[in-house]
Structure formats: C-alpha cells, structure tokens
Amino acid sequence: MNRFDEFALEEALLIRERIPRDEKAVIHALSVGPARIGLTLKKAMAMGADEGIHILVEQEHYMSPFDTASLIASYAKNMGYDLILTGVMAEDDMHCLVGQFIAEILAYPCVTSVIHQEFIDDGNKLYVEREVETGRRICLQLNPPAVLTIQSGINTPRYPSLSNVMRAKDQEIITIDAKKLLALEKREKLVSLSYPEPSLKGMFLEGTPREKAGALLRILHEKSFI
Amino acid sequence: MKSQIVVIAEHTGGVIQPVTYEVVSFAVELGKMIDRKTQVVIFGKSIRTSAQQIAEKTGLPVIGIENEYLDLYNGEVFKAAALKALETVDFGYICLPHTATGFDLAPRLAFFLHASCITSVEKVRAGNGDIRFVRPLFNGKLQAELAPATHRSVLTILPGAWPPVEIHPEAKGSVDIVTTDLVPGASRTIASKESEKGTLNLDDAEVIISAGRGIRDPENLHLLKKLAKIFPKSALGSSKGACDLGWLGYEHQIGITGQTVSPKLYIACGISGAVQHIAGMKSSQIIVAINSDPDASIFNVADYGIVENLETFIPCLLEEFRNFMQQKPLTTFRAVNRTKMDRPEQERR
Numbered sequence: 001m002n003r004f005d006e007f008a009l010e011e012a013l014l015i016r017e018r019i020p021r022d023e024k025a026v027i028h029a030l031s032v033g034p035a036r037i038g039l040t041l042k043k044a045m046a047m048g049a050d051e052g053i054h055i056l057v058e059q060e061h062y063m064s065p066f067d068t069a070s071l072i073a074s075y076a077k078n079m080g081y082d083l084i085l086t087g088v089m090a091e092d093d094m095h096c097l098v099g100q101f102i103a104e105i106l107a108y109p110c111v112t113s114v115i116h117q118e119f120i121d122d123g124n125k126l127y128v129e130r131e132v133e134t135g136r137r138i139c140l141q142l143n144p145p146a147v148l149t150i151q152s153g154i155n156t157p158r159y160p161s162l163s164n165v166m167r168a169k170d171q172e173i174i175t176i177d178a179k180k181l182l183a184l185e186k187r188e189k190l191v192s193l194s195y196p197e198p199s200l201k202g203m204f205l206e207g208t209p210r211e212k213a214g215a216l217l218r219i220l221h222e223k224s225f226i
Numbered sequence: 227m228k229s230q231i232v233v234i235a236e237h238t239g240g241v242i243q244p245v246t247y248e249v250v251s252f253a254v255e256l257g258k259m260i261d262r263k264t265q266v267v268i269f270g271k272s273i274r275t276s277a278q279q280i281a282e283k284t285g286l287p288v289i290g291i292e293n294e295y296l297d298l299y300n301g302e303v304f305k306a307a308a309l310k311a312l313e314t315v316d317f318g319y320i321c322l323p324h325t326a327t328g329f330d331l332a333p334r335l336a337f338f339l340h341a342s343c344i345t346s347v348e349k350v351r352a353g354n355g356d357i358r359f360v361r362p363l364f365n366g367k368l369q370a371e372l373a374p375a376t377h378r379s380v381l382t383i384l385p386g387a388w389p390p391v392e393i394h395p396e397a398k399g400s401v402d403i404v405t406t407d408l409v410p411g412a413s414r415t416i417a418s419k420e421s422e423k424g425t426l427n428l429d430d431a432e433v434i435i436s437a438g439r440g441i442r443d444p445e446n447l448h449l450l451k452k453l454a455k456i457f458p459k460s461a462l463g464s465s466k467g468a469c470d471l472g473w474l475g476y477e478h479q480i481g482i483t484g485q486t487v488s489p490k491l492y493i494a495c496g497i498s499g500a501v502q503h504i505a506g507m508k509s510s511q512i513i514v515a516i517n518s519d520p521d522a523s524i525f526n527v528a529d530y531g532i533v534e535n536l537e538t539f540i541p542c543l544l545e546e547f548r549n550f551m552q553q554k555p556l557t558t559f560r561a562v563n564r565t566k567m568d569r570p571e572q573e574r575r
C-alpha cells in the first residue's frame with residue numbers, strides 16, 4: 001500500500017472510532033487497478049476497513065490521475081459517501097491530483113495536504129488544517145460531503161490485528177469492471193518512459209571507509225570548509 | 227493575437243516566493259519554443275506592490291486580482307479569482323509552482339477549463355509538432371514524457387528545475403489591478419498558523435547536515451550533531467520521512483511543504499532522495515551524500531557520493547578529522563618555513 005494511503009486509511013479508522021457504534025459508520029477501501037491490487041485491498045481490510053472495493057482495470061493503457069479519478073467519482077456518485085480520504089500523492093509518481101479531481105467531478109469541497117482534521121458543530125462541519133511550505137498550517141472549515149487528501153505524519157498507521165486479518169482472509173472483495181463505469185475522455189497521453197540521462201555531476205569516493213573519510217576531508221579543506 | 231502562457235505567481239503575505247521566478251523562467255523557455263508571450267497573474271487582498279515588483283523584475287505584463295477573501299489561500303476562491311483573471315486573456319498554458327498551493331489549484335482549474343494537467347514538470351521538449359513535458363517517477367529513477375491531448379494545459383513546475391528568471395528588462399511590464407466580488411463556497415479559510423514547534427531559519431546556515439529515515443535510529447542523530455560541530459554556522463536538516471517518525475521537529479524539514487535551502491555545503495545522511503526532498507536542496511553549492519544503498523536517488527544530485535553505513539562511517543570521519551586537525555598546523559608551519567628559507571636563496575640569485 002502506498003505510504004500516504006496508509007495515513008489516509010488510519011485517519012478513517014480514527015474517525016470511525018470517534019463515532020458512536022449505533023450510528024454505524026462504515027469504511028470502504030477502494031482502489032483502481034489490475035488484479036494484483038486485491039492484495040492491497042486485503043491489507044486495508046486487515047487494518048480495519050469494512051469492505052474492499054476493486055475497480056478492475058486491465059492495464060493496457062496509460063491511466064493518468066484524471067482517468068483514475070473519473071472512475072472513482074463515477075462509482076462514488078451513487079454511493080453518497082460523506083467523506084472521501086486519499087493520500088496527498090502516490091509515492092511513485094507523486095502527481096498530487098486524484099483527490100482534487102474526484103472532488104471537482106463530484107462538486108465536493110476539497111482540502112489537500114491535511115495534517116489535522118476534526119468534526120465540529122455536532123458533526124455538521126469539519127475543521128481542517130493543511131500543511132504548506134515551511135511547516136505553516138492553513139486552517140479551514142468546510143461542510144461535508146468533502147474530499148480530504150491526507151499528508152504523511154498526521155497519525156501512526158496501525159498494524160493489522162489478528163481478528164481483522166482472519167476476517168479479511170474470508171471476506172470477498174467487491175469487484176467492479178471499470179468498463180461499466182463512466183470514464184471521462186482522456187486528457188493526457190504518455191509518449192514514453194525512459195531512464196534519465198546519467199548525471200555527470202558527481203563522483204563516488206572509493207576505497208576503505210578510512211580512505212573515503214580522508215578524501216572527503218581533503219575536499220572539504222580545499223574548499224575551505226575546514 | 228496568439229494564445230499566451232499564463233504564470234500564476236505565488237506569494238506569502240505579499241512577499242513573492244522565489245519559485246515564482248523559476249516558473250517565469252520555464253514559461254519564457256516554453257514561449258521561445260512555440261513563439262508565445264507570457265502573462266503573469268497574482269491574487270491577494272492588496273496586491274499592487276507585489277504586482278509592480280514582478281512587472282519590474284521580469285518586464286512581463288501582470289494582472290492582479292484583489293479581494294478580501296484572497297488574503298489566505300482557499301482552493302475554491304482562488305479558482306474563481308483565476309477564472310476572473312483569465313476572462314481577458316487568450317491562453318494555451320497555465321503554469322504554477324509545484325507547491326502545496328500550486329498542486330492544490332492546478333487540477334481545480336484544469337477540470338473546469340477542460341485542460342490536461344501535468345504536475346512536477348522538470349523538462350520540456352519539442353517533438354513531431356507537439357510539446358512534451360517530462361516529469362520524474364520513482365524519485366527520478368525513471369522519467370515519463372507526457373503530451374497534452376487537449377487544447378489547453380495546466381502545469382506545475384518542480385521547484386529547483388529551472389533557475390530563477392534572469393531578465394533585465396528595458397521597460398517594466400504593465401500592471402492591471404482588478405477588484406472583484408468573490409464569496410467562499412462550501413469551504414472557508416479562517417486562519418494561518420506558524421509551525422507549532424517554532425521556526426528554525428535554515429537560510430542562515432552555511433552548512434546543513436541532514437538526516438533521513440536511513441539513519442535508522444534517532445539515537446544516531448548524535449553522530450550528525452557531532453559532525454555539524456566541525457563546521458561554523460551549521461544546522462541540522464531533515465527529510466519529511468524522519469520528521470514524520472518524530473525523530474526531528476518539522477522546523478528542520480527540507481523540501482516541498484518544508485524549507486527550500488541553498489547552503490554552501492549540504493551533507494545528506496541516510497536520505498534516499500525523494501523528489502519532494504531534492505526540490506528543496508538541489509541548489510546547494512556542494513552536495514555530499516552518505517547512504518548505504520548505492521542506487522539511492524540522492525546520488526544523482528550529489529557532487530560527492532559515499533556508499534557506507536553512516537553508523538560506522540561518521541565516527542571514522544570524526545576520528546580522521548581529529549587527526550587531520552592535529553596535522554594541519556604542522557603542515558602549514560612547514561610550508562611557511564620553506565618559503566622563508568627559499569626566499570633568501572632567490573634573492574641571492
């Protein structure tokens with residue numbers, strides 16, 4: 001599971017813990033991708049998600065964040081979720097886009113880079129702090145339904161409990177064929193994937209640790225740092 | 227007139243963020259490739275001074291949108307302000323810095339304008355009649371070349387990828403301030419708070435020793451502190467990962483959502499080199515990286531790479547430093563002696 005999504009899922013679990021049991025708050029862990037992402041959904045269920053929803057896409061084509069968001073929004077539209085949490089970005093491609101696109105398509109308010117959230121006003125409003133440059137925080141109030149994209153460090157994601165692991169093992173994942181959802185027209189095309197040109201900038205210091213230390217100190221001395 | 231390239235300037239309380247000038251630099255480069263002019267827009271409560279500053283520095287025309295709700299960032303209100311500014315501009319590209327503000331606003335605009343959205347652009351290329359944008363994947367180990375499939379595009383530019391603009395304009399650009407009616411929708415920005423743990427100004431440090439998750443144990447921070455002590459004007463930095471684990475306070479964080487630094491010397495210890503971190507320290511004058519993983523992305527930006535376990539390497543480095551310092555005065559002394567001895571001989575000749 002993407003590290004940022006672990007924080008988002010943990011935040012959802014913390015919200016559910018604060019809601020009285022008789023109100024029956026339910027968490028759906030949803031992911032878009034090929035068959036192998038079933039394992040990630042099982043992990044989410046083992047952490048405590050009630051259901052795993054798999055939007056199945058055979059990855060023949062490039063999926064941009066907009067494409068992913070349009071599938072999620074198409075599914076979420078009929079579900080009437082009160083709150084949609086995503087990671088602020090994916091660890092591998094760090095687009096920082098999916099959450100905002102889901103919100104725009106559904107016309108929900110959205111706050112990104114969320115480092116603190118709490119329901120106020122008898123659960124009718126959300127108070128949210130987002131982390132921006134130099135660790136500064138911007139504080140907002142918003143009316144749910146809403147989308148929050150969660151920043152790392154907001155909480156400490158839990159390990160799966162044994163009882164949840166056993167439940168997740170037996171529970172079926174709900175699989176939805178992406179073709180049955182309404183995907184919006186593609187807006188970006190992938191031209192190529194390549195390895196970047198090797199940087200000619202640097203050099204590795206060679207030798208024993210002591211020789212490397214000596215070499216580094218000579219360089220720092222030449223450059224008048226020591 | 228041909229469609230233009232629009233740059234959305236970023237400022238904090240009227241102080242223009244340096245990344246704004248990096249985005250201008252990108253826009254000017256793109257403009258040369260496709261023969262388009264650049265227009266800057268800026269939003270705020272009272273924005274004339276900042277708008278004039280940009281117009282003077284870049285020679286580009288600036289539109290300022292003023293409204294009381296534009297004091298602090300709010301995605302919905304800023305989106306409305308941007309659409310207001312764009313009413314009078316024919317544009318093909320909108321460019322923002324890839325910051326917490328830029329990446330928040332970019333997709334909101336793209337969705338509304340039926341535009342493509344490409345974030346953390348680090349290179350631009352012309353190919354077969356179209357323009358392609360290159361962005362890093364897997365912390366720069368791979369790169370993707372993307373082309374918009376739409377008439378218009380919204381782009382966020384990776385901090386540190388372009389140098390700040392160096393235009394010395396003959397004349398300052400025009401400034402056009404528009405006051406507009408805007409009201410917040412379902413979300414409302416109420417305040418801004420400084421980092422809870424106080425601020426640490428890393429700008430003053432000439433040498434920054436930075437810790438990443440690769441230091442493995444917060445106990446090892448004392449090694450980095452000892453290393454920092456051998457340099458005057460040094461400070462301790464950190465990756466976001468190490469801050470998230472609580473090893474160091476967020477005031478030490480370098481990168482996107484942290485501080486951007488460019489010290490004379492940056493020593494990265496156990497930092498893998500996430501793009502978000504590199505964007506905040508790439509412009510350091512000399513970068514030394516110590517990491518046990520030879521494939522770590524940090525080595526792509528390092529001037530000097532050392533593949534070692536820092537738990538054993540830093541003590542060794544400190545020991546060698548002590549030896550070095552004991553030898554150094556001697557060496558200097560001898561050198562001085564030699565010159566003294568040599569000089570009379572030369573004079574005699």
